[in-house]
Amino acid sequence: MINMERINTFISEWLPIIGGSIVETAQMVIISLLISTVLGIPLGILLVLTRRGQAWENKWVYQILNLVVNIIRSIPFIILLFFILPFTKLLVGTTIGVQGVIVPLVIYTAPYIARLMESSLLEVESGVREAYEAMGIKTRHIIWNVMLREARPSIVLGLTIATVGLIGATAMAGLVGAGGLGDLAYRYGHLRYEVDVMYATVFVLIVLVQGIQSLGNYVAARLKKD
Amino acid sequence: MIQLENISKKYTTKKGTIEAVKDVSLHVKKGEIHGVIGYSGAGKSTLIRCVNLLEAPTAGKVRLNDKEFTELSKAQLLAERKNIGMIFQGFNLLKTATVGDNIAIPLKLIGVKPSDIAARVDKYLEIVGLTDKKNAFPGQLSGGQKQRVAIARALAQEPDVLLSDEATSALDPETTESILDLLLKINAEFGITILLITHEMQVIQRICDHVYVMEAGEIVEDGPVIDLFSQPKHKTTRSFLNTISQRKLSKEFVDNLKKTGSVLRLTFRGEATGDPVLAAVSKEFNVKPNILTANIMELKNGVIGNLDVHMAGEKEEVARSLAFLEAQGVVIEDWDDQYGKN
Numbered sequence: 001m002i003n004m005e006r007i008n009t010f011i012s013e014w015l016p017i018i019g020g021s022i023v024e025t026a027q028m029v030i031i032s033l034l035i036s037t038v039l040g041i042p043l044g045i046l047l048v049l050t051r052r053g054q055a056w057e058n059k060w061v062y063q064i065l066n067l068v069v070n071i072i073r074s075i076p077f078i079i080l081l082f083f084i085l086p087f088t089k090l091l092v093g094t095t096i097g098v099q100g101v102i103v104p105l106v107i108y109t110a111p112y113i114a115r116l117m118e119s120s121l122l123e124v125e126s127g128v129r130e131a132y133e134a135m136g137i138k139t140r141h142i143i144w145n146v147m148l149r150e151a152r153p154s155i156v157l158g159l160t161i162a163t164v165g166l167i168g169a170t171a172m173a174g175l176v177g178a179g180g181l182g183d184l185a186y187r188y189g190h191l192r193y194e195v196d197v198m199y200a201t202v203f204v205l206i207v208l209v210q211g212i213q214s215l216g217n218y219v220a221a222r223l224k225k226d
Numbered sequence: 227m228i229q230l231e232n233i234s235k236k237y238t239t240k241k242g243t244i245e246a247v248k249d250v251s252l253h254v255k256k257g258e259i260h261g262v263i264g265y266s267g268a269g270k271s272t273l274i275r276c277v278n279l280l281e282a283p284t285a286g287k288v289r290l291n292d293k294e295f296t297e298l299s300k301a302q303l304l305a306e307r308k309n310i311g312m313i314f315q316g317f318n319l320l321k322t323a324t325v326g327d328n329i330a331i332p333l334k335l336i337g338v339k340p341s342d343i344a345a346r347v348d349k350y351l352e353i354v355g356l357t358d359k360k361n362a363f364p365g366q367l368s369g370g371q372k373q374r375v376a377i378a379r380a381l382a383q384e385p386d387v388l389l390s391d392e393a394t395s396a397l398d399p400e401t402t403e404s405i406l407d408l409l410l411k412i413n414a415e416f417g418i419t420i421l422l423i424t425h426e427m428q429v430i431q432r433i434c435d436h437v438y439v440m441e442a443g444e445i446v447e448d449g450p451v452i453d454l455f456s457q458p459k460h461k462t463t464r465s466f467l468n469t470i471s472q473r474k475l476s477k478e479f480v481d482n483l484k485k486t487g488s489v490l491r492l493t494f495r496g497e498a499t500g501d502p503v504l505a506a507v508s509k510e511f512n513v514k515p516n517i518l519t520a521n522i523m524e525l526k527n528g529v530i531g532n533l534d535v536h537m538a539g540e541k542e543e544v545a546r547s548l549a550f551l552e553a554q555g556v557v558i559e560d561w562d563d564q565y566g567k568n
């Protein structure tokens with residue numbers, strides 16, 4: 001039997017709190033996603049173009065970049081969060097709240113996006129780039145008009161994966177007082193045994209992730225023309 | 227127009243040095259179509275990429291319109307490349323752009339005035355016969371249509387030279403024919419000089435003025451197409467010729483015939499069909515020529531006929547009849563089982 005009264009009480013009591021958490025999660029995800037993408041795409045391009053036989057072939061730049069990306073990617077977010085506290089403090093003046101968590105989120109996500117972009121760009125047929133080189137077109141124009149353009153569907157799917165990963169990482173943001181859905185589930189659902197809150201939060205997260213993935217798939221399919 | 231002088235290209239890999247191109251020289255005169263033929267791995271792909279310096283040669287000189295390419299700065303080289311169109315086996319179009327944009331985008335990037343771009347797109351789409359596909363995406367086109375778009379893209383730069391890297395190798399025979407016709411048309415109408423590489427003798431036969439046979443990085447034989455087709459010397463040239471003619475005699479069959487006379491390969495150049503000469507031979511001499519196989523190849527600059535003939539008769543009579551045929555300009559060779567092999 002569904003107890004409507006209980007549901008109504010739950011909604012009126014928890015909706016503002018869950019709503020607030022959704023806003024916090026959205027803030028963290030959107031801001032860090034934007035900054036990570038701005039950093040990650042150029043890094044991904046560098047990872048492709050500094051390879052052997054590519055336009056900006058440079059063994060040192062490639063090896064160092066590759067190593068740094070691998071090191072950061074090996075550290076679990078919860079450790080990274082505390083590991084770089086001094087750096088976060090130096091950069092934004094605080095280590096707590098949404099502001100304090102953006103720095104570790106970006107450092108965690110940018111190398112991930114760089115790797116995803118690298119693999120997207122490597123999928124672009126090298127023959128098309130060669131054709132543009134043969135026409136006397138500058139490398140920077142080829143990056144924009146050939147590589148990024150042709151990789152768009154794959155880039156969108158990559159960013160979708162990165163966004164879902166980011167939502168997961170923001171669950172740990174509560175540890176530095178940044179709030180969000182993960183924090184809500186942990187504090188109320190786990191520490192205070194409010195199981196309903198846990199279920200509600202998990203439900204919201206599932207809907208969120210499903211929605212983002214479907215949107216990503218849709219946009220990628222629209223961009224793909226073959 | 228295009229001059230390669232002693233071009234060599236070496237690659238250093240972990241396993242050692244590979245010499246893909248060894249001391250190759252060639253000269254394509256303005257308005258001509260020259261073809262390099264070779265099996266895969268012969269180095270022809272590397273060679274054609276040395277012309278526009280997509281591959282920098284290890285040694286040798288590349289000269290185009292009397293400009294020394296190997297001495298140009300990077301910026302100068304980019305500027306010169308605008309004058310060289312290139313088409314590829316894999317078409318290399320943008321999948322995410324329409325046919326029209328595939329032509330317009332490179333024009334924009336090489337600095338053609340925006341007001342001229344639309345007109346050029348329409349003009350060259352019409353030349354390749356794809357005006358109605360302007361808003362289609364490459365994914366909706368057939369292989370031949372994609373190559374036409376690639377040709378329109380190359381032409382739209384209005385280059386003096388077109389490089390073709392196995393442009394018909396991914397196409398079926400009928401589509402290949404139509405693309406070759408298009409290349410002949412643009413060569414005739416715009417005077418574009420064409421250097422192509424291929425492994426299909428049919429391409430050389432149909433459109434080339436001059437052919438280079440390449441093997442293991444070297445040019446083993448070259449000359450005007452009509453000469454090479456009528457008197458091939460190198461065995462690679464012969465085996466390429468076998469791919470376009472029907473020479474299916476078996477060695478056993480020929481050996482049996484040789485007991486009663488000679489088995490010969492007669493090659494006629496030009497418009498001569500061969501039949502009247504053979505009729506004359508049977509009248510003048512005490513020999514009975516019997517045609518075993520016949521083959522006519524239409525080249526860009528003429529016709530070549532091949533006859534495999536069994537000449538029955540006494541040795542001396544046969545010898546006299548052959549001398550007569552040679553005097554008529556017929557090239558005579560003993561039948562060789564090399565011909566039968568593919």
